[in-house]
Amino acid sequence: MKVNLKNIAIVLHEPHFPENIGAAARAAKNMGIRRLVVVNPLDCDLTRILRMATHTAEDVVADMEVYNEIEEALAPYRYVVGTTARTGSHRQGIKTPRRIAQELVPISEDNEIAILFGTESRGLTNQELRYCDALVTIPTADFSSLNLAQAVMVIAYELFTATQEEPQNFVPRLANRHELEGMYDHLTKTLAKINFINPENPEYWMTSVRKAFSRIGLRARDVKIIRGICRQIDWYVSQNRDSEIVQPTHAAFPMDE
Structure with a gap:
């Protein structure tokens, strides 16, 4: 049993640079994820986005959804995973990309899932994380902050390779x-x-x-x-x-x- 990538969306909240949007689109497409959502981008220059996406991910960019508000962007999704490099009393139970990918295998069968990434300068705030059902962080040896597209690639790779060989409990269709x-x-x-x-x-x-x-x-x-x-x-x-x-x-x- 594998993650149903058709039910996975990469959501970029307030990205600053169009090149990062394009690189994220390419990373997602490389790993079989074709749905890209962008919320309140600082600059959505399509030429610069496509330059980094290359022809490989032109279709992902063409179908890209752009919203002004995070509430509207996340409204259709039944499970939201927030990415964070920070920990604290309000950010407990943070999981690794491999662990969260395995947990999403049964959930993704019948539920649309959003993987939420914050802005390059500060990530996701506590206010934005309240929309999330689970949190994930990418372990690093030293400097914890990754380039946005790099973070998208790591999470997308783990989703692409995640499998569950043992039977899991049925996960129903959740509220959005x-x-x-x-x-x-x-x-x-x-x-x-x-x-x-x-x-x-x-x-x-x-x-x-x-x-x-x-x-x-x-x-x-x-x-x-x-x-x-x-x-x-x-x-x-x-x-x-x-x-x-x-x-x-x-x-x-x-x-x-």
Whole structure:
């Protein structure tokens, strides 16, 4: 069993140089990945892009999708892998390219997957990483920062060669980012309304919630159930707004396990 490369997309978030877009297109095409997505590029000069892509990847560039916002670009994808060279308390559980490629074998059968790369100067911010279901880093001997196209090539190579010989558990069709972000927005407002999270900094408190649901892997119907629960809580709160309710302490869960 191998990764279904037809369901894999390389997503470049705010690349600065058109040559890097072209080189990334060529690297992806070399490894059998034909879908390239570019978000808010600083310079999208097609001539310079094609110069680095060469005729080999002209078709990838011709079909390249360009978006202004990361939310719109990631909306169709059901699993997002973020690339990072940095670690920290909010970037735990980071995997190697080989490990993540093996894990994507069963997921890629029925789910569209985005491999998200950040801008050349700073990579992906914590705000951008909140859209990701998993994180991957490329181990290096010394200097951890790689050229964008080099990073794309390493990840794409591991995806191209990844196989799983042992039978794996079935991975269902997951909810896409548009459905998930709608759910997270609804859940954030509901949890703030009942004082489960701090309304002054909701995204910080929602980090653990996002991590928990990413580990589970939600289907579209799961999202509908959760939003239905939120609607019922919203209704109950509105009906009992004048009642005396004991307020719980913010953050009823540990943040940095």
